[in-house]
Amino acid sequence: MDLQNQQRIKDAAEKYGPENLVVVLGSSDAEGAEIYAETVSNGDPTFAGPLAGVQSGLAVYHVFEQEIRDECDAAAWEEQISMMEMVLDPEKLAEAVSGIRSQFSKFTL
Amino acid sequence: MATVGIKGYAYCLNHAPETGLRYGNTPHVERETKGETEFLKELPSFLQSYEEAKDYAPNQAYIGGMPIEKLEEIPQPWYGNRLTGSGRYGSYGEIMPEDEFIGLMDICDVFDIIWLEKGFAASVRKKLSESPVMNGSVLSRLEEGHDLSEIENETAHRKALPLFHGGKTVGCVRNGHDVDDCLFAYVLLENLASKAGGLLSLLHLLKNTGMAPEEIDFVVECSEEAAGDMNQRGGGNFAKAIAEIAGCVNASGFDVRSFCAGPVNGMIAAASQVACGARKNCAVVAGGAVPKLFMNGRDHVKKKMPALEDCLGGFAVLLVPDDGTLPVMRLDVLGKHSVGAGSSPQAVTSALILDPLERAGLTFLDVDKYAAEMHINEITLPAGAGDVPLANIKMTAALAVTKKAIEKADMMTFVKERGVPGIAHTQGHIPSGVPFIGHACDALKEGRMKRAMIIGKGSLFLARLTNLADGASFLLEPPSGARGGASTVSKDDIKSLLLEVLAELSGKLQ
Numbered sequence: 001m002d003l004q005n006q007q008r009i010k011d012a013a014e015k016y017g018p019e020n021l022v023v024v025l026g027s028s029d030a031e032g033a034e035i036y037a038e039t040v041s042n043g044d045p046t047f048a049g050p051l052a053g054v055q056s057g058l059a060v061y062h063v064f065e066q067e068i069r070d071e072c073d074a075a076a077w078e079e080q081i082s083m084m085e086m087v088l089d090p091e092k093l094a095e096a097v098s099g100i101r102s103q104f105s106k107f108t109l
Numbered sequence: 110m111a112t113v114g115i116k117g118y119a120y121c122l123n124h125a126p127e128t129g130l131r132y133g134n135t136p137h138v139e140r141e142t143k144g145e146t147e148f149l150k151e152l153p154s155f156l157q158s159y160e161e162a163k164d165y166a167p168n169q170a171y172i173g174g175m176p177i178e179k180l181e182e183i184p185q186p187w188y189g190n191r192l193t194g195s196g197r198y199g200s201y202g203e204i205m206p207e208d209e210f211i212g213l214m215d216i217c218d219v220f221d222i223i224w225l226e227k228g229f230a231a232s233v234r235k236k237l238s239e240s241p242v243m244n245g246s247v248l249s250r251l252e253e254g255h256d257l258s259e260i261e262n263e264t265a266h267r268k269a270l271p272l273f274h275g276g277k278t279v280g281c282v283r284n285g286h287d288v289d290d291c292l293f294a295y296v297l298l299e300n301l302a303s304k305a306g307g308l309l310s311l312l313h314l315l316k317n318t319g320m321a322p323e324e325i326d327f328v329v330e331c332s333e334e335a336a337g338d339m340n341q342r343g344g345g346n347f348a349k350a351i352a353e354i355a356g357c358v359n360a361s362g363f364d365v366r367s368f369c370a371g372p373v374n375g376m377i378a379a380a381s382q383v384a385c386g387a388r389k390n391c392a393v394v395a396g397g398a399v400p401k402l403f404m405n406g407r408d409h410v411k412k413k414m415p416a417l418e419d420c421l422g423g424f425a426v427l428l429v430p431d432d433g434t435l436p437v438m439r440l441d442v443l444g445k446h447s448v449g450a451g452s453s454p455q456a457v458t459s460a461l462i463l464d465p466l467e468r469a470g471l472t473f474l475d476v477d478k479y480a481a482e483m484h485i486n487e488i489t490l491p492a493g494a495g496d497v498p499l500a501n502i503k504m505t506a507a508l509a510v511t512k513k514a515i516e517k518a519d520m521m522t523f524v525k526e527r528g529v530p531g532i533a534h535t536q537g538h539i540p541s542g543v544p545f546i547g548h549a550c551d552a553l554k555e556g557r558m559k560r561a562m563i564i565g566k567g568s569l570f571l572a573r574l575t576n577l578a579d580g581a582s583f584l585l586e587p588p589s590g591a592r593g594g595a596s597t598v599s600k601d602d603i604k605s606l607l608l609e610v611l612a613e614l615s616g617k618l619q
Contacts, residue, residue, distance in 0.1 A: 028500060032493025046407075080453040086507035086520065087454075087500060 001039045006049035009040055013056050019107050023060040024068055028088055030096040033062055037097045041104035057106025062097040064090035067109050113383045114435030115585070116390075116427040117318035118547040119310045120172050121202035122420040122534070123210040124163075125302070126156045127273040129402030129419055132298060136403055148407055155409060155416040157188075159206050162419060164191040167485045170532040170548075171422070173201030177548045180530050186487050188415045198241070201547050202313040204420070208274045209236050213305040214298075215280070216250040217354055222283050222297050223252075223272075224263065229279040230254030242312040246356055270294040289339040299399045300347075303334045306396025306423035307351045314392060314425035315355070325427075326388040328352045328362030331375030332395040333538045336364075351394055360392075368572075369482070369541040370446075371395070373565030373581040376426065376543070380438050380583075383428045391428045397421025397536050404535055405492035412491045422539035426546055433589045436553040442469040444564065444582030452578050455511075458504045461564050461582045463512065469584065471560075473509040476527065476584070480545035481564035483531045497540075501564070502528030541565040546585070553587040561585045 013021050023040045027033035037060045038045055044052040061068050064085065069077065101108070130136055130153060139146055162168055166187045170180045174195055184190050197203050205213070212233030215223040225233070234251050237243050260281045263269035269281040282301070285292030307330060315322060328348040335343035336350070348362025365375040372395060379391035402418055403409075409416045431437050444461035451457075462479065466472065479502055486496040506523040509515045515523055529548075533540035542563040552558035567579040 027493075029490075029493045029495040032495070035493060080451075080455055083455040083458070083504065083507045083511055084453075086510060086517070087503040 001036050001044070001049065001051075003049040006039065006044060006051040009058070010050050010054060010056075013058060018056050018058055021058055022109060023058050024063050025060065025097060026063050027093070030089070030092045033093055033096045034100055036060075037062075037100035038104065041100060055104070057104060059105050059107040059109060060097060060101055061109070062093045064088070065094045065098060071109075111384045111440040112431045112437040112586075112589075113380045113440065114429045114431045114437055114588075115546065115550050116429045116435055117314055117320075118427070118550065119202045119313035119317055119425045120199075120544065120547060121306065121309045121313055121423045122162075122168055122171060122204045123207070123213075123302075123306050123309065123397060123423070124159050124204055124420050125207050125210055125399070125402060126416075126419040127207060127276075128211075128298075128302070128399060130156070131273065132270070132295065132399050133402030133406065133418070134400035134404060135406050137295075137400075148410055151410050152403065152406055152416060155406075155414070157415050157417065157419055159204075161191065161415070163197060163204050164193065164195050165417070166190070166192055167487075167530075167532045168204055168420065169195050169199060170530075171201075171544060172199035172203055173547060174199030177529060177532060177545070180532065186414070188417060188487060201317070202310060202423075205309060206236075208233055208279070209240075210302075210305065210421075211272050211274060211280060212237055212251055213309060214301045215252055216247060217301050217304045217308055217350075219250075220285070222285060222294075223280060223301065224260050224269075224283060225252060225254045225280040226257050226260060226278070227254035229274065242309070242316050244356075247312070247354065250354065268294060270298060286338070291335075291338050291342050300334050300336050302399045302421060303332045303396035304347060304350055304354075306421050307332065307347060307394045307425070308354050308396070310396070310423040310425035311351055311355045311357075311392060311394050314394075314427055318427050320390065320427070322356035323359050325352065325355075325357040325360040325390050325392050327379065327382060327391045328357065328360050329375045329379040329391060329393045330362060330364045330395060331366070331371040331393060331538060332364075333366070333368060333371060333398055335366075347396075348394065351396075357392075367565075367579045367581075368567030368569055369538050370565040370567030370579040370581055371538045372424070372541055372543040373563060373583065374579075376428070376438065376563075377440070377443060377581060377583060379428050380440055383430060384440050386430075389430060392425055393428065394423075394425045395538055396423045397534075397539065401534075401536050405488060405494075408492040409488075414487075414491060417485065417488050418535055420534050422534050422536040424539065424543055426543070431589070435588055436550040437586050437588065439469075439584045439586060442466075442584060444562075444580065446566075446578065446580035448577065452576070454504055455508070457566065457578060457580055458508045461566070461580045462505055462562065463508060465562075465582060465584070473505070473512070473514040473523075476560045476562050477558045478529055478545065478549065478561045479505050479527055479564065480529045480542045480549070480561065482566060483529065483533045483540040483542065483544045484535050485531045485533065488535050496531075498528060498531040499524070541567070542582070549585050553585060556587070559587060
């Protein structure tokens with residue numbers, strides 16, 4: 001995760017409180033999604049960015065997880081997301097992020 | 110229908126591992142911020158030699174050393190199944206070794222920014238003189254060189270950056286200004302490297318088309334670098350700077366920028382000038398980006414695989430009026446990612462692919478190949494960025510399913526038949542559809558293909574000016590076979606036809 005995005009997430013968590021922040025990932029690659037999810041929940045594993053060593057426990061979801069889908073307007077989902085469900089592997093991506101969440105997130109939706 | 114002919118194309122790589130080790134953005138920032146870390150200590154042991162880079166199949170496909178279809182027959186990883194005995198030169202261009210490339214940067218330097226060590230300069234002069242695209246006028250720009258002590262003094266006391274070959278200092282890039290950070294040595298290195306890469310492709314384009322430099326009317330440059338000073342950062346103009354060194358004395362030029370969508374926008378900007386008759390021979394040119402060397406090197410080292418991002422990419426395409434004998438680029442149905450189009454993949458794909466097809470009265474199945482973001486997948490996959498060309502053709506196929514152009518069960522057949530493998534280094538603008546123009550034009554000329562779409566997408570949000578992305582696309586089609594297409598019918602032709610009919614009519618009335 002690039003350093004600027006790490007800083008934005010860190011700033012938002014400090015401003016609004018980690019219990020009030022949910023990170024929604026749109027990563028197309030399961031391995032990448034795991035790293036991003038770990039970065040925002042348990043700290044930057046590469047120790048390169050502002051979230052290095054920050055175990056904020058933020059709630060993190062992939063956009064393909066059912067909890068996020070339930071929050072979305074069905075028409076907007078159809079227009080914006082449905083095509084990518086055919087392109088990517090939604091189940092694998094959802095599993096990757098929920099696995100990390102169950103390990104490191106202190107908060108959920 | 111407005112069309113322009115594609116007279117020729119050139120694709121070149123500059124092998125630059127030692128430049129990358131020092132000045133690729135990932136290692137450079139690591140060194141500047143953290144010193145000699147484990148990653149920086151390990152990276153050199155994962156470099157490819159020039160011979161290995163030359164035998165890397167995607168590199169050969171890029172320079173026209175092998176048909177792109179053949180690449181798909183070679184099992185991956187391609188770095189574990191290298192070719193044997195491949196050549197430095199392909200039918201489109203070449204893979205230039207790093208020492209000659211450093212020499213080429215000096216040739217491109219008209220402000221005494223690059224200094225070369227005397228012995229190195231002499232050795233490079235000899236090698237470059239054997240190049241099939243160099244001429245006396247270009248070579249005469251190579252300096253005689255300096256004593257190593259002078260170069261060491263520049264790097265030790267005057268903020269010059271050393272240039273390496275074979276682990277030794279062979280030259281330096283001098284600082285262009287004391288306080289103007291747009292003219293610091295690092296920026297000038299980046300710009301001169303891009304200029305040199307663009308020059309090499311332009312020289313190959315002249316050779317491939319049999320054109321004299323003086324015949325080029327206009328150059329559109331479309332890399333991702335910014336040439337300027339602190340009062341006009343990014344003022345330009347790479348195009349004229351490249352044209353000057355190539356000897357294109359009758360050409361002018363300008364630069365087009367749009368991140369990775371730059372080349373497709375550049376093609377459209379050049380083709381529009383040709384189609385309207387403003388200019389005849391327009392070259393679209395770009396060199397590579399030093400900062401992107403070893404951009405994903407950290408992941409490659411972690412995965413114990415070769416650090417593949419060791420080449421700068423470059424290309425050049427010559428656009429001319431459509432005379433019926435050349436593959437053509439259509440201008441009547443361009444894809445455009447408008448401000449209001451939306452930024453979801455679905456919206457972008459619709460704007461760039463579906464919309465132009467509908468306007469052309471075509472369906473998804475009327476295009477044989479779709480070429481977008483042609484990154485070599487072995488570079489991006491280990492870094493968690495996925496198989497980019499595969500993701501792009503899957504998006505096109507999925508859109509075709511949603512528009513009921515194909516059945517969902519046929520999606521992967523569509524992907525297999527109509528996608529193209531990635532053959533380009535992660536040089537930002539270079540992978541963006543344009544590497545396929547050469548292979549597509551070959552197939553269109555030989556009757557192996559009836560239509561291809563070239564798609565460019567750019568991440569404008571990286572500049573913090575807008576959250577928008579950008580994109581553009583165009584169709585390539587075979588030669589019409591007729592001398593003079595519909596687009597060349599002039600007002601005078603219509604007037605004389607009308608006069609002829611009126612004269613005939615008046616004769617009948619008498």
